[in-house]
Amino acid sequence: MIRQIELGQTAAIQKRNIRSLIKGGKITLAGNRNLKIYGRLDCSSGKRMNPENRVFFKSEEEAKEQGYRPCGHCMREQYHEWKKRKQG
Template sequence: MIRHSDLSPATIRHKIRRREVVLAGNMKLKIYGNLGCSSGKRMRKENRVFFHSEAEALQHYYRPCGHCLKEKYKAWKLDHKR
């Protein structure tokens, strides 16, 4: 997990192009999603983190985004019913 605020814009672009980061997450809400998600683009820089893989996001107890990862979110929701 890499914090957005720890990276320069050029470093972020480099990591995205090299596929070193493929997902972004909201540190406060514990939600991860695709880099192009409209919901994720609205989050504050200090709350954004980047992940190399979905497994890494799940390892940090983040849940899938309900907008860009609808099917994964539905499956997660079924698995986490109380």
């Protein structure tokens, strides 16, 4: 897991470093550290979150290992599977 605020002191530097990590295949998903939710990088809900709360993952498995759940907006199918498992 990589925190956005660890990627540079300014928003411009963070953005450049995020692009580099995406191109290099080091991150494929983003998450909200406070809510413990992960989703696609292009999720409109994720784009609105505070940079201090944004984290990045290489894989869905990594996000799940960290205790995050799928986003109900951009990962609807995975979210419904998660919800069914949680309910028992």
